[in-house]
Amino acid sequence: MSATYEESEDLEELEIKQSSNSLTPSSEFDPPDGGIQAWTTAFGCFLMQFCGYGYMTSFGVYQDFYTRIYLSNYPPTAISYVKLPIPRISIRWIGALPLFLTLNIALISGPLYDRGWFYHLMIVGSSLQSLSLFTLSLAKPGQFYSVLMIQGVLAGIGIGLTYAPSVALISQHFSKRRTLVMSLVVSGAPFGAVIHPIMLNHLFNGPVGFSRGVLASAGFVSTLLLIACLSMRTRVLPTPSARYRVVARKYSRNVLLILMTAGATLFQTGFFFPLFYLQLDSIKHGIDVNFSFYSLVIMNSASIIGRCTAGIIASHIGVLNMTILSTATCSALLISMIALHDIASVVVMGVMYGYFSGVYIALVVPLIAVMTPDLSELGARMGIFFTFAGECGPISGALLSSQYRWLIPSLFSGVSTWSNCS
Structure with missing residues (x-):
């Protein structure tokens, strides 16, 4: 058995070296690399990411609105770290909980995807996410724990069931163009995360208000989720060649995968700090509120460019090299948040961090696929990776405190992400 694992590791290392310019992992499964079904599936997967992870990373709008208006009876960090009457029990942020669940539920959704449960995952996950938004519209001001359970737990489970499988599905339809x-x-x-913040800011801070604004958002997201589910199609994959514990054992014997997972776990501790707090940070530094509403839009617009160009650039310098470059740049930018004080600094921060964080996110899954010779194990490997990467989560908000001490969380986020590069 050990000889088999060593051979598998050698194959994986060889595959990584051969795939620096393209992503063509060896497998009996031969994707068509195009066609109407492949591209409509890609469009459906795009919509699933738009409604799922894209909505979750728009939480900066909710963070700002909850802190200043809707949950103003709680201190700002209560939205991220509130102690229950039971000693030593704490609840993570409303924004951090769905992130944690999204990545950790991949440990379940990944293997289920490998075993042909894709459609079940999409239907159940989409239904839960839609239900969470419609239910959130019924929440009243000051009802912290209701919002936490609805927006944190229910939405987190729904997005978690759809996130990893909707990306892994691309491997069934594309080979040379996979990255x-x-x-x-x-x-x-x-x-x-560009469209949702614009929509939510205008709804929440206009005549529509929070409840009807969330209701309108729920209808918009639910319609797109329905289109996504109708667009995506699976192809027949080989039966998973090994049980989950065997895949996990292979994973634990691959040094490159272990180092990559450890680095991603460290990176996650600070990655979401600007996404959740840039808008609030700019407002607290006296920048015009109307402009601050668009700070997340600027960041996520740059992220679109980063994700779209990542595959092209990586084909020339290598997926791994491009990933390291993006994480190093993100680390430096996180530390530079200390100097944020005017419109120019917000724009520079939004554009630069948005671009390089987008590059990192775009290349994580292709990097896992490069290290997976047998695509029937891709879902399980993604599940293991995201479970560890999601353990730390954005804990920087707990360091912000009710005095808005931006220095400590900025340094913490920058140093922790820099550890990923080393």
């Missing part, structure tokens, strides 16, 4: 198409599909998330 490029995957980067285009994951660009749906920042594209959603």
